[in-house]
Amino acid sequence: xxxxxxxxxxxxxxxxxxxxxxxxxxxIIDTPVFMPVGTQGAxxxxxxxxxxxxxAQIILANSYHIYLRPGLEIIKKAGGIQKFNSWNKPMLxxxxxxxxxxxxxxxxxxxEGAEFKSHIxxxxxxxxxxxxxxxxxxxxxxxxxxxxxCTPYPSTYDYAKKSMLMSIDWARRCKEEFYKDDAYRTQAxxxxxxxxxxxxxxxxSALKMQDIDFVGYAIGGVSVGESKxxxxxxxxxxxxxxxxxxxxxxxxxxxxxxxxDGIERGIDMFDCVIPTRNGRNGQAFTTxxxxxxxxxxxxxxxEPLDAECDCEACREYTKAYINHLFRSQELLALNLLSLHNIxxxxxLTAKIRKALETDSFFEAKKEFFEKYxxxxx
RNA sequence: GGGGGUGUCGCAUAGCGGUCUAGUGCAGCAGACUGUAAAUCUGCCGGGUUUUACCCUUCGGUGGUUCAAAUCCAUCCGCCCCCA
Numbered sequence: 001x002x003x004x005x006x007x008x009x010x011x012x013x014x015x016x017x018x019x020x021x022x023x024x025x026x027x028i029i030d031t032p033v034f035m036p037v038g039t040q041g042a043x044x045x046x047x048x049x050x051x052x053x054x055x056a057q058i059i060l061a062n063s064y065h066i067y068l069r070p071g072l073e074i075i076k077k078a079g080g081i082q083k084f085n086s087w088n089k090p091m092l093x094x095x096x097x098x099x100x101x102x103x104x105x106x107x108x109x110x111x112e113g114a115e116f117k118s119h120i121x122x123x124x125x126x127x128x129x130x131x132x133x134x135x136x137x138x139x140x141x142x143x144x145x146x147x148x149x150c151t152p153y154p155s156t157y158d159y160a161k162k163s164m165l166m167s168i169d170w171a172r173r174c175k176e177e178f179y180k181d182d183a184y185r186t187q188a189x190x191x192x193x194x195x196x197x198x199x200x201x202x203x204x205s206a207l208k209m210q211d212i213d214f215v216g217y218a219i220g221g222v223s224v225g226e227s228k229x230x231x232x233x234x235x236x237x238x239x240x241x242x243x244x245x246x247x248x249x250x251x252x253x254x255x256x257x258x259x260x261d262g263i264e265r266g267i268d269m270f271d272c273v274i275p276t277r278n279g280r281n282g283q284a285f286t287t288x289x290x291x292x293x294x295x296x297x298x299x300x301x302x303e304p305l306d307a308e309c310d311c312e313a314c315r316e317y318t319k320a321y322i323n324h325l326f327r328s329q330e331l332l333a334l335n336l337l338s339l340h341n342i343x344x345x346x347x348l349t350a351k352i353r354k355a356l357e358t359d360s361f362f363e364a365k366k367e368f369f370e371k372y373x374x375x376x377x
Numbered sequence: 378g379g380g381g382g383u384g385u386c387g388c389a390u391a392g393c394g395g396u397c398u399a400g401u402g403c404a405g406c407a408g409a410c411u412g413u414a415a416a417u418c419u420g421c422c423g424g425g426u427u428u429u430a431c432c433c434u435u436c437g438g439u440g441g442u443u444c445a446a447a448u449c450c451a452u453c454c455g456c457c458c459c460c461a
Binding site: 038065096097225231258272326 | 406417
């Protein structure tokens with residue numbers, strides 16, 4: 001099977017949820033899947049071994065960051081990103097469009113590509129769809145993404161349309177560049193659907209992307225400030241126009257409730273910085289809701305973060321100790337909470353996959369939220 | 378014994394006649410975080426209430442000077458330094 005190909009195993013009779021398998025060079029991924037984010041090639045504070053033991057199936061890296069530092073020469077010498085970071089399972093790289101468009105004050109965009117300033121040293125760089133493909137081929141992840149514009153929110157209809165059409169044009173160029181050599185034998189290129197919150201633009205983008213024809217499709221331009229209702233509508237207005245036999249990836253999402261909502265609407269893949277970022281900031285996801293472990297109430301709670309979790313943090317440490325680690329700025333705190341939150345998201349998706357096997361999505365959802373929202377805060 | 382200095386909101390500091398309930402940092406109490414320029418950011422942090430302004434009470438103690446004192450004076454108390 002070709003890298004990036006998707007096998008639909010089972011469809012829910014209750015909703016649009018799907019159980020599937022995604023084939024990649026470095027392994028088969030069970031979907032729906034949550035992908036921890038390791039922007040700079042490292043999932044912040046978490047080791048590759050810990051990720052492996054957490055049953056992570058695939059992690060992300062960002063080609064913008066890797067390109068700027070350490071630079072492609074080092075990645076080439078290392079023999080690719082997975083040799084470099086010792087993660088031997090599947091990886092996905094984002095194109096860097098998100099960074100260039102949303103994080104740089106200085107940037108010049110034209111139909112050719114985008115000029116931008118490095119956030120590290122201010123140096124100027126230019127990335128076009130073609131260059132992005134070259135960068136991502138060099139980095140060597142199993143799945144790579146088209147260079148697109150992550151349309152900001154809110155955007156006017158006119159801006160969103162122009163932006164979406166530009167991303168379509170760039171997608172065409174990405175594909176052409178990608179298939180110039182035999183990279184497709186080991187890598188998969190996904191197209192990214194844009195169109196902001198506009199129903200017809202999402203549909204148009206989805207259909208035009210299929211005209212170009214990609215092995216998998218992502219829905220981009222979400223979780224950029226819109227409401228959860230709007231995000232759900234975007235998925236509802238996009239997923240039906242995507243082919244059943246290809247993977248669907250909702251970029252940058254999300255919170256546990258977003259994962260349920262996305263899967264219910266036919267999404268197979270998610271990635272999000274929340275488990276690690278929020279973990280570093282003291283928030284832990286638990287079976288009984290979110291808690292901020294830094295809060296005073298946990299000073300003397302000599303119990304696991306989540307009694308129903310068997311991750312290293314929950315097996316071996318208590319809330320009181322992790323509270324102490326945060327208060328005394330011990331670095332172990334960052335690792336333990338990031339690790340736990342990643343486990344939470346991975347266990348959540350595993351639980352959903354299991355429910356889909358027995359076609360009991362809504363029963364599982366109800367059970368999850370009865371506990372998850374039982375905590376008053 | 379002689380001389381000099383100092384005492385400010387839990388801690389450390391700023392303030393040195395009005396714009397001071399008093400600035401800043403830390404600590405404390407909460408909240409936010411969605412394709413990571415994030416071990417970050419935001420709010421609260423004397424008491425009371427109609428939570429919105431207002432009232433009451435603070436700058437070691439006491440007593441003064443002054444229209445007005447954290448700021449000036451006297452004195453007491455506590456610390457610190459130098460010389461004997």
